Amino acid sequence: MPTAHHVGVTVADLDRAVEFYQDVFDFPVLAEFSVSGEAFSTGVDVPNATGQFAHLDADGVRLELVEYDPEGETAHAERVNQPGAKHVGFEVENLDDFYRALPEQVTTLSAPQTTESGTRICFVQDPEGNLVEVLET
CATH class of the missing domain: 3.10.180.10 (2,3-Dihydroxybiphenyl 1,2-Dioxygenase, domain 1)
Known part of the structure; x- marks a missing residue:
């Protein structure tokens, strides 16, 4: 049976997002790293993708914040009842x-x-x- 590894949130400004989750929720940073290359681009289905990542500890749940280059279109919903909202x-x-x-x-x-x-x-x-x-x- 699979086990949960992380919850991921794509952001436009990684530093700003990390600061928010540290300041508001006091989540410590577990790791910061970048990933690029053909396997990553193919895996996320984004040509020439690079991801800047921060993993934060949300009391045992790993919160993954990732900033992509190239950046895609905004996909967040303003209300929780919109299909696709998360x-x-x-x-x-x-x-x-x-x-x-x-x-x-x-x-x-x-x-x-x-x-x-x-x-x-x-x-x-x-x-x-x-x-x-x-x-x-």
Whole structure:
């Protein structure tokens, strides 16, 4: 049976994305590296691709941020109900404290809400516009 290795998010500015996930979630960087060459280009189906990677530790989940050259078209969704939308989710101990401590420049979709299941959620956007669910169970 396969095992999970990472969750990947493509970004336009790797340094800015790493800074966001370090500042907002306190995720340490595990590794930074670049990959190029024919096998990589063929594997990702992007001619002449080079990828700049950062792997961050999201409490045991490897978050892979990658900046591609050449850069493709923006593919993020603004709402979670759009087909093809994706998000990453991170749990915090106290959602209200987390929300109050967010830097002013972080875009949020709403203040924390309690769902019918009893889970408290809020969504933020990283600097690339990627959706990040923050929850308290």
